[in-house]
Amino acid sequence: MMITTQHLALDLTYQGLTRDQLQQFANERLPRDFAELRAQLLKGTYENPSEGRQVTHVLNRSRHSVVAANGGRNRFSEIVRTLRSGKWLGATGQVVTDVINVGVGGSDLGPLLGSEALQEFADDNTAHPLKVHFASSMDGSQLYTLLPQLNPATTLVIMASKSFSTIDTLANIRTLKAWAARELSEQQWLEKHVIGVSSNIEGMTNFGIPPAQQLSFAESVGGRYSLWSAIGLPIALTVGANQFARMLDGAKAMDAHFGEAELHENIPLLMALTGVYNREQRGINNLAVLPYDGRLRKLPDYLQQLDMESNGKQQDRNGKPIDYPTGPIIWGGFGPNGQHAFYQHLHQGYDNFAADFVLVLQRAATEFDAATQAEFAEQQTLSVANCLAHRRLMWFGDGKTYPGQHPSNLLLLQELTPQAFGALIAAYEHKVFTQGVIWKINSFDQPGVELGKKIANEVLEVIKTGTGSDAFDDSTQAILQRL
């Protein structure tokens, strides 16, 4: 069973469900008002009850929407143009050559995935190739290796944080500020070397970021749904504003598909239903994401946040406890390398799993000479053959010691264009939305993460003041003692 849209195809043959079975399952599990709720999501009026706002990330896909305008698309494009054309001068008059995106979670994973995936599609009118780096880790380990290679006078920092209060990001920024102080005054650094991306405008202003270097986006755009907003700046810096807009177009085309296509032709809907079926009817609690293209290496990480932070819940939309399983554990890795590492367990291990294979069939022509190009084409074919082989073995087994019967999707991209990438990510967003509706949960909050942050602050306070550790358990106390 293969469904083909403009940018993305889905083969769900190895889910092992007939059209009738899917229809019947949809009749049982999709609520009656599903079409209405879906229309709300696509209009930007779907409710996020616990945070008291509507869900509007879909509006960011439109090149001219109101939300996009409030997010400062013009300023966004201007910043992209200036930096990519080598016209952004630092405080000492030198051209900025390196950008570090400092953010975590939704302010890191989407920009990182998108920049890696689409690099080859960069608009080639760049006079000065800009290098884009990423720093997310709370412990500073990325900056530790990155900073010795950079010069504060030619480096610009994107402070990317929806809330502008995430301690991981603030800690990395403090380190960068201290590092820049070798060459620049604080004033110089703020005026020419920092761009803020946030929905907390006051926070950016209080930090001292000049208004012209503030890019905002609506609070109603969830962090894990924010790569379409100004948070996508690193992607635009990598590929150019036009290619970034093409990524939005691809997502928009998927929105239209999700809104209009009938059940048997609707990619996100079928991904959602087969996922719920696997969870509930086959008792499978995990989904392996297996991209067969190195440019999508970070896809499992990205989808972990998108899916697990959205649907890993034990309360319904009204805050009432629920007693049925919700979103699965998402894990995975780059398929071809996984074959030499964890696939043994997938083929012969004891555990059940479902898988999403993501396959790109062709790679655009490059500037390599013909002989090298032919070898690369051969490598692409090798990867396709391996993807198809392992997918078959996981489903059919060998009738003897390989059990098979592990259901999988094949998400097929003819080429990894910005449009196809946008469509792929939007399809997953809508899958997660649909499953959230089926499970009656709010996919747009993350109370568990917030409780973790609160407890971390309490522990930090004890470490800093050296008092109050007796409120903790023995194990925690013993470790604090060593510290």
Ligand SMILES: O=P(O)(O)OC[C@H]1O[C@H](O)[C@H](O)[C@@H](O)[C@@H]1O
């Ligand atoms: O963008 P920020 O406000 O800094 O948030 C970064 C991340 O932190 C949190 O812990 C949330 O769970 C994520 O959803 C969010 O993407």
